[in-house]
Amino acid sequence: MxxxxxxxxxxxxxxxxxxxxxxxxxxxxxxxxxxxxxxxxxxxxxxxxxxxxxxxxxxxxxxxxxxLPSDDLVTVTEAVLADEGEHVLQYGGGSYTEQLTDFLVERAQSSDIDCDPSNILLTNGGTRAIDVVCRAFLEPSDSLIVEGPTFMGAISVFRNHGVEIDSFDVDTDGLDVDAVAEELRTREREGREIPKLLYTIPNFQNPTGVTLSLDRRNRLLELADEYDFVLIEDDAYGDLRYTEHELPTLKALDDTGRVVRIGTFSKTIAPGVRTGWIIANNEIVEALRKLNAGGTNTFTRSLVAHYCTTGKLDxxxxxxxxxxxxxxxxxxxxxxxxxxxxxxxxxxxxxxxxxxxxxxxxxxxxxxxxxxxxxxxxxxxxxxxxxxxxxxxxxxxxxxxxxxxxxxxxxxxxxxxxxxx
Ligand SMILES: Cc1ncc(COP(=O)(O)O)c(C=O)c1O
Structure with a gap:
């Protein structure tokens, strides 16, 4: 660029x-x-x-x-400090720290995602979540598939991993999954490497605003299974929907554990809270946990937990x-x-x-x-x-x-x- x-x-x-x-x-x-x-x-x-x-x-x-909900954040900060000041500022955090995981589990279950706390990893934002997934799966010179165009922050992360990035067109129904299937078939026939990851933003994509159709969601899952790769579902904007027409998430449709779902509070609370999460198969989460050095900011995580569990997020x-x-x-x-x-x-x-x-x-x-x-x-x-x-x-x-x-x-x-x- x-x-x-x-x-x-x-x-x-x-x-x-x-x-x-x-x-x-x-x-x-x-x-x-x-x-x-x-x-x-x-x-x-x-x-x-x-x-x-x-x-x-x-x-x-x-x-x-x-x-940006500054007044509510002042209220939750005072409440959390009054309640658990010493713990919340200490290594490991206090009881609020875990409440955020439980909140995310409940929310995922209510959207038909099969999930318990072992499937959740908190991260310092959505971009960091993408990075940690890349660190678990990609070696330099591996390849991955993205939508073209896609979120520039993700392109930057992928570049930092020194991988080959293959992009596929997006139309009004989202990623052109037939073109991806064709490429995978060709690679298999020619004995070339199959990409390990496919990164998609299925809802109100950044930058096009388009949504991946249900047909294509199902087709992508079939391809991931057939060609043995992992799907990264980045749903940064999923909660900001202005129509009734809601589609199941890739993770809700996922029977084989191949979808790594990424979320963030940057768009629904504030980018400054730098809090995001991953929902994935527990073997994948275990691997990611090992790489997530330094953990997350337990103080902010506690504030976000209190904000969410007191109904303010909804x-x-x-x-x-x-x-x-x-x-x-x-x-x-x-x-x-x-x-x-x-x-x-x-x-x-x-x-x-x-x-x-x-x-x-x-x-x-x-x-x-x-x-x-x-x-x-x-x-x-x-x-x-x-x-x-x-x-x-x-x-x-x-x-x-x-x-x-x-x-x-x-x-x-x-x-x-x-x-x-
Ligand atoms: C698709 C997508 N994913 C992730 C992010 C960034 O999330 P975070 O601010 O939590 O790193 C953005 C922000 O622009 C985005 O558009």
Whole structure:
């Protein structure tokens, strides 16, 4: 991925991160080959610095700031410290620490996932969960399958493991599972290695917002069984659904223990609590536990446990659904009003994102500069592919900016695209 070149209207990734010209390279010979390969490339999180002073920032996939439940977190912090202060701050934590596992078990069971505490591993967030699964299964030069486009944080983790990343198209029904099946058949016929892992975001995918159909969920499970690989189901947005049409999770459909399900409280409580989890077969969980050095932050975990078990999480999710549904409707309406007919976009049933596809000759990385001058920023589609694809697409996030700014942002985007056409 190349670094975005911005004018002075946009704070560029280069202005805050170390410039290539400032590097002395004094430690290069000590770095691992993986780090050496990535020196000079854009790192995960650098894109957060892409902003322009007066532009509407549709790039940030962050929760809406005033939705973060600070008051409730103050209340639970006081309650937990008053109740178990000494234990909760000590190694190992107190009784609240375990309550979070029990809460997750109950929640999983209520969605038809066969689960007990031995199937749960708490982690410091969803991205860390992906990393620990990779550490258990992947050696450098192994391969894995992802959706193209996919969550850029996951691409970055996979790159850190030095593996070959094969991406497959996504359409309105999610990952193109037939194309994956075809590739697996070909690899088997040619005696090539079968990937050990397949990473999917089945609900309201980041970045496209699409949902994997039931048929394809079942087909993926059959393929995992037939070709002997593990499915990573990252359901970061599953609770943020704005329609009634709920599909069973891959883990609920999993009869053979091949699904490793990942969740996070980053979107439903706050990214700052850095608390996520894994639900998997207990042999897998045992292996992962050994690698999860340092454990989790027992203090935060206790606060999250108290927040969840006192019913605050469920109430908050209900509120979030209303807030984000209105934003989703507003951005889709604005797209209808302001985009030229040559543009296409997805219509998500949940989550934070809309994916826009423009005519093939429009390069959205180049266009970002003009867009910022016109009053909007977004993330170029190329950031979400492990390959050189996606140059004519872009991701819009409707989660972060105030509701009444969405229309101004999309009007600016429509203007920018028309100028390019
Ligand atoms: C699909 C997906 N998984 C995981 C995460 C990150 O989760 P966490 O903040 O818990 O690391 C994100 C955040 O953007 C995401 O979009």
């Amino acid at each position: 190349s670094i975005l070149i911005m004018s002075d209207t946009i704070e560029s990734t280069q202005s805050k991160c170390m410039k290539e010209s400032d590097r002395s390279g004094a430690f290069d010979h000590l770095f691992t080959a993986t780090v050496q390969d990535q020196i000079g490339s854009t790192g995960y999180g650098d894109w957060r610095l892409v902003s322009a002073s007066d532009a509407v920032s549709l790039g940030y996939g962050f929760p809406y700031p005033s939705s 109430e908050h999710i209900e509120e979030l659904r209303d807030v984000y549904e209105e934003r989703r409707d507003r951005i889709l309406h604005a797209l209808e009003t302001h985009m030229p007919p040559a543009a296409e976009w997805t219509e998500p049933e949940g989550g934070f994102f809309v994916w826009v596809t423009l005519p093939i000759h429009i390069d959205t990385e180049e266009m970002l500069h003009d867009a910022a001058e016109n009053g909007v920023t977004y993330l170029p589609g190329s950031m979400f592919f492990p390959t050189d694809e996606g140059s004519n697409s872009l991701r819009l996030s409707f989660s972060y900016v105030p509701l009444d700014e969405l229309e101004r942002g999309i009007a600016a985007l429509g203007r920018t695209v028309r100028e390019r056409l």
